[in-house]
Amino acid sequence: MNQSLKIAFPKNISVSIKREDLIHPFVSGNKFRKLKYNLLQAKDENAxxxxxxxxxxxxxxxxxxxxxxxxxxxxxxxxxxxxxxxxxxxxxxxxxxxxxxxxxxxxxxxxxxxxxxxxxxxxxxxxxxxFYLIPEGGTNDLAIQGCQEILTDEDAEFVYICCAVGTGGTISGLINSALPHQKVLGFPALKGDFLQDEIRTFVKNQNWELILDYHFGGYGKINSELVRFINDFYQTTQIPLDPIYTGKMVFGIIDLIQKDYFPENAKILLIHTGGLQGVAGMNTKLKNKKLPLIEIHD
Known part of the structure; x- marks a missing residue:
């Protein structure tokens, strides 16, 4: 389901979010996609x-x-x-x-x-x-096959497809299935540029770019600014974001819009990859550090 953000952006830019987090109550977003064909393969192997x-x-x-x-x-x-x-x-x-x-x-x-x-x-x-081995984060050829199914015919109107990046599987699937007029922007949750080579092992297209400026210090790192953003975004849109992946990606997109990265009339689609189960654990860490808590209700 694509949900348009009722937020007034400059230059007539429109932003929608694909609610992959709503696919399944416990296996949401890209995890559902990545596991789909791996589970079928495990059954085929009688694992x-x-x-x-x-x-x-x-x-x-x-x-x-x-x-x-x-x-x-x-x-x-x-x-x-x-x-x-x-x-x-x-x-x-x-x-x-x-x-x-x-x-x-x-x-x-x-x-x-x-x-x-x-x-x-x-x-x-x-x-x-x-045992049947599934790699860390689930990323392998079968996972990418599943992630290639995220984009559908209704997404053809969008020029920019944006997602968070962990191990590179989700963005690889999006790159492979994106249309010629579309560009895929990835927002790594990890610090550094080492994912470029990993992604290239799964894709041939050149229609993508990694935006490296919104990791907030590295994987699992978060600060009060990001917590406030996630809480404000939820109050405005009623869309919950996780602090490890999607929250950082959405923060980055809105910041890039304000910094004039996108052209006039740009149509942007954000992929919500789920991850909301991690909010409870992050709130425990935030509480121990006496920082504001993430106040969302999925």
């Missing part, structure tokens, strides 16, 4: 167990846990940070995943970096048995 990777408040971990429960798979989450093993009940994401039946393998941050190492994977199989 009984899904194994994947994620951090403390990972949207992907929550989505895999619920999808596994819903579709009859056992699930294993390899979690970054051994200290989290004793904090499951304090962590809304891990608590939810455990309630969905997910088993956890907590590893050090050093060992977590080995998640693509074949010896590391082989050791996991020796310990946990055989």
């Amino acid at each position: 009984a167990t899904l194994l994947t990777f994620g951090g403390a408040y990972s949207n992907h971990i929550a989505a895999v846990a619920f999808s596994g429960k819903e579709q009859g798979f056992k699930t294993i989450g390899v979690i970054r940070g051994e200290e989290l093993a004793s904090k499951i009940q304090e962590n809304p994401t891990l608590k939810f995943a455990q309630e969905c039946g997910m088993q956890f393998e907590f590893v050090s941050r050093e060992n977590y970096r080995l998640k693509e190492n074949q010896d590391f994977i082989s050791n996991l199989k020796q310990k946990r048995g055989n």
